[in-house]
Amino acid sequence: MSHKIAVIAGDGIGTEVMPEGLRVLEAAAERFNIALSFEHFDFASCDYYLEHGQMLPDDWFDILSKFDAIYYGAVGWPDKVPDHISLWGSILQFRRAFDQYINLRPCRLIPGIKSPLADREPGDIDFYVVRENTEGEYSSVGGRMFEGTEREVVIQDTVMTRTGIDRVLKYAFELAAKRPRRKLTSATKSNGISITMPYWDERVKAMATNYPDVTVDQYHIDILTANFVMHPDWFDVVVASNLFGDILSDLGPACTGTIGVAPSANINPEGRFPSMFEPVHGSAPDIAGKGIANPIGQIWSGAMMLEHLGFEDAGKAIVEAIENVLKEGPEQAPLTPDLKGKGDTQALGKAIAEALSAG
Amino acid sequence: MSHKIAVIAGDGIGTEVMPEGLRVLEAAAERFNIALSFEHFDFASCDYYLEHGQMLPDDWFDILSKFDAIYYGAVGWPDKVPDHISLWGSILQFRRAFDQYINLRPCRLIPGIKSPLADREPGDIDFYVVRENTEGEYSSVGGRMFEGTEREVVIQDTVMTRTGIDRVLKYAFELAAKRPRRKLTSATKSNGISITMPYWDERVKAMATNYPDVTVDQYHIDILTANFVMHPDWFDVVVASNLFGDILSDLGPACTGTIGVAPSANINPEGRFPSMFEPVHGSAPDIAGKGIANPIGQIWSGAMMLEHLGFEDAGKAIVEAIENVLKEGPEQAPLTPDLKGKGDTQALGKAIAEALSAG
Ligand SMILES: CC(C)[C@H](C(=O)O)[C@@H](O)C(=O)O
Ligand SMILES: CC(C)[C@H](C(=O)O)[C@@H](O)C(=O)O
Numbered sequence: 001m002s003h004k005i006a007v008i009a010g011d012g013i014g015t016e017v018m019p020e021g022l023r024v025l026e027a028a029a030e031r032f033n034i035a036l037s038f039e040h041f042d043f044a045s046c047d048y049y050l051e052h053g054q055m056l057p058d059d060w061f062d063i064l065s066k067f068d069a070i071y072y073g074a075v076g077w078p079d080k081v082p083d084h085i086s087l088w089g090s091i092l093q094f095r096r097a098f099d100q101y102i103n104l105r106p107c108r109l110i111p112g113i114k115s116p117l118a119d120r121e122p123g124d125i126d127f128y129v130v131r132e133n134t135e136g137e138y139s140s141v142g143g144r145m146f147e148g149t150e151r152e153v154v155i156q157d158t159v160m161t162r163t164g165i166d167r168v169l170k171y172a173f174e175l176a177a178k179r180p181r182r183k184l185t186s187a188t189k190s191n192g193i194s195i196t197m198p199y200w201d202e203r204v205k206a207m208a209t210n211y212p213d214v215t216v217d218q219y220h221i222d223i224l225t226a227n228f229v230m231h232p233d234w235f236d237v238v239v240a241s242n243l244f245g246d247i248l249s250d251l252g253p254a255c256t257g258t259i260g261v262a263p264s265a266n267i268n269p270e271g272r273f274p275s276m277f278e279p280v281h282g283s284a285p286d287i288a289g290k291g292i293a294n295p296i297g298q299i300w301s302g303a304m305m306l307e308h309l310g311f312e313d314a315g316k317a318i319v320e321a322i323e324n325v326l327k328e329g330p331e332q333a334p335l336t337p338d339l340k341g342k343g344d345t346q347a348l349g350k351a352i353a354e355a356l357s358a359g
Numbered sequence: 360m361s362h363k364i365a366v367i368a369g370d371g372i373g374t375e376v377m378p379e380g381l382r383v384l385e386a387a388a389e390r391f392n393i394a395l396s397f398e399h400f401d402f403a404s405c406d407y408y409l410e411h412g413q414m415l416p417d418d419w420f421d422i423l424s425k426f427d428a429i430y431y432g433a434v435g436w437p438d439k440v441p442d443h444i445s446l447w448g449s450i451l452q453f454r455r456a457f458d459q460y461i462n463l464r465p466c467r468l469i470p471g472i473k474s475p476l477a478d479r480e481p482g483d484i485d486f487y488v489v490r491e492n493t494e495g496e497y498s499s500v501g502g503r504m505f506e507g508t509e510r511e512v513v514i515q516d517t518v519m520t521r522t523g524i525d526r527v528l529k530y531a532f533e534l535a536a537k538r539p540r541r542k543l544t545s546a547t548k549s550n551g552i553s554i555t556m557p558y559w560d561e562r563v564k565a566m567a568t569n570y571p572d573v574t575v576d577q578y579h580i581d582i583l584t585a586n587f588v589m590h591p592d593w594f595d596v597v598v599a600s601n602l603f604g605d606i607l608s609d610l611g612p613a614c615t616g617t618i619g620v621a622p623s624a625n626i627n628p629e630g631r632f633p634s635m636f637e638p639v640h641g642s643a644p645d646i647a648g649k650g651i652a653n654p655i656g657q658i659w660s661g662a663m664m665l666e667h668l669g670f671e672d673a674g675k676a677i678v679e680a681i682e683n684v685l686k687e688g689p690e691q692a693p694l695t696p697d698l699k700g701k702g703d704t705q706a707l708g709k710a711i712a713e714a715l716s717a718g
Binding site for chain 1: 435441442443445446447451473474475476477478496497499501502503508509510511512513514515516517518519520521522548549550551552553554555556557558579580581582584585586588589601602605606608609610612613614618641
């Protein structure tokens with residue numbers, strides 16, 4: 001029985017890094033004897049929108065529900081389609097419709113990548129951001145009044161539910177409990193955002209009573225971003241709302257050298273719906289078409305997908321292959337320009353696939 | 360005629376850095392022959408709350424309205440009073456009641472302070488964050504439903520008005536137009552926060568037509584925080600909503616070495632109400648009482664206050680005095696521990712006051 005993967009390359013560099021992600025997945029399938037089948041879709045991209053007037057076909061939910069996982073590239077091309085339309089019509093919709101309420105984003109300084117932070121070595125930065133992925137600040141409730149006049153006002157609701165908060169906290173606490181340092185940091189802003197954020201703090205306190213072995217701390221998002229730069233070694237598992245998790249999971253990888261390598265898993269832990277795996281970076285119209293995008297975020301997301309499907313060894317082997325190639329450095333390995341190398345997307349993808357096969 | 364300053368030290372290290380701020384202001388008043396009169400208030404602090412059951416006396420608005428400026432330390436002590444109560448009962452209230460709709464926060468890498476970013480020199484980081492300071496995500500609209508049950512839900516509105524957005528954009532564009540690089544960066548998150556943030560983008564586009572000489576760009580907040588770390592030299596004037604401005608004005612100073620030196624001005628540009636000057640850092644209960652807090656944020660805020668009151672030379676002289684002391688380095692000058700020195704709050708305040716007087 002083969003594991004069915006829906007492949008959506010999306011826009012911009014999504015279409016360039018996806019083939020490398022697939023290349024490495026195929027190498028993993030061969031080495032570990034895993035049956036994977038891929039089906040490609042052109043929807044959930046701005047070009048599809050330009051042709052069809054919508055981001056998705058009407059039966060997208062039925063189509064994608066049949067897959068074991070979704071492997072996504074990147075979406076968005078603001079010159080073609082406004083971002084809020086393209087994103088709400090694709091990944092944001094998938095996350096919600098498939099109840100992928102966990103967005104898991106590892107953040108690790110890898111040997112071979114130079115951190116923009118002074119004096120930081122591999123080992124100094126090694127944490128997970130666990131991001132709530134279905135509610136919070138990313139809401140569809142609100143609107144505009146007195147349109148076009150001086151009195152114009154726009155309102156948007158942040159909506160948080162006990163269910164939504166508790167389940168992401170539980171996931172984060174469980175993860176922290178399994179890690180050697182057993183530390184959980186909660187990101188809020190309860191001094192300024194005085195209704196939703198104090199509620200999140202309350203739920204953290206309540207959940208913490210079930211995990212006496214986990215050390216819990218809390219920072220307001222402003223000083224937390226400062227501490228990511230000043231003390232990235234403080235963090236182990238960071239749990240945050242949809243927006244704060246979004247911010248921290250770009251900032252964290254930036255502190256490790258490049259967001260080009262950062263992966264993410266949008267998980268429905270109960271397995272009722274397919275989970276979705278995509279790099280943290282976007283479609284990057286500015287470098288699209290040049291063949292220089294870093295494929296590692298896509299490849300590493302593939303590793304997370306294999307782990308999620310139960311192939312932990314294969315996932316680990318991919319990450320090792322990535323690390324081995326990076327360790328060779330920009331003189332030896334065909335690293336992309338963001339890694340100070342002279343390689344390109346394909347060459348780096350091939351090098352990682354070969355390292356994996358050589359295993 | 361003397362300029363009347365309301366002095367509110369607040370909580371924690373606020374009470375320790377305030378005397379140093381005043382020391383330097385007095386030295387400036389003497390050297391530049393400025394008549395300043397100070398009146399001290401104990402309200403807007405958590406201790407006041409514990410005694411009176413409220414953060415402010417009933418007539419606080421009339422009391423403070425009579426002053427030319429408010430010089431604030433820091434407020435908040437979560438073990439005594441929940442943060443959202445202490446903050447909404449003090450600075451957040453002042454900002455709104457006195458319509459201090461601009462929060463201006465310079466961010467500059469100063470000679471003598473080591474940036475946590477590798478290979479960054481003074482000159483590489485030199486920008487302003489212009490933060491909307493009265494509306495947006497810091498709203499008092501919302502509430503809780505199904506309290507105490509599994510169905511519990513909390514909702515909080517983000518409220519943005521054309522008036523509120525346009526006036527902060529205008530200020531930011533004017534500032535950018537006066538700077539050599541004439542560059543304005545707008546922080547939004549219009550791909551995820553699909554109602555308020557696209558509206559902000561629209562207003563930026565509209566306002567930009569009045570400033571053809573200013574180069575405008577826009578980043579989503581997630582990648583913008585990443586770029587603060589990877590490319591801090593890209594930025595000149597960054598304009599942002601209340602929440603995003605809050606985050607960026609902690610992250611920016613962290614990139615310059617310490618948030619202990621960062622100042623802020625809460626400005627009512629029309630001068631209908633007093634403006635308020637306070638360091639970016641908070642009350643820092645963890646180091647309060649030790650006498651090691653960095654007083655520079657408070658002192659630099661005093662410099663911004665003098666500039667606001669029309670004494671540009673005096674303000675500049677204070678900043679120069681700060682720079683001269685920092686330049687001596689931790690071996691020569693009594694720098695505080697966050698600056699890798701062996702000095703304390705008082706010693707550093709005195710050194711800066713002396714440098715200023717020596718002029
Ligand atoms: C203390 C807090 C409410 C305040 C804010 O968020 O505005 C502070 O962080 C600031 O930046 O002035
Ligand atoms: C593209 C955008 C809507 C998305 C998000 O904000 O969730 C992206 O930044 C991410 O982090 O996956």
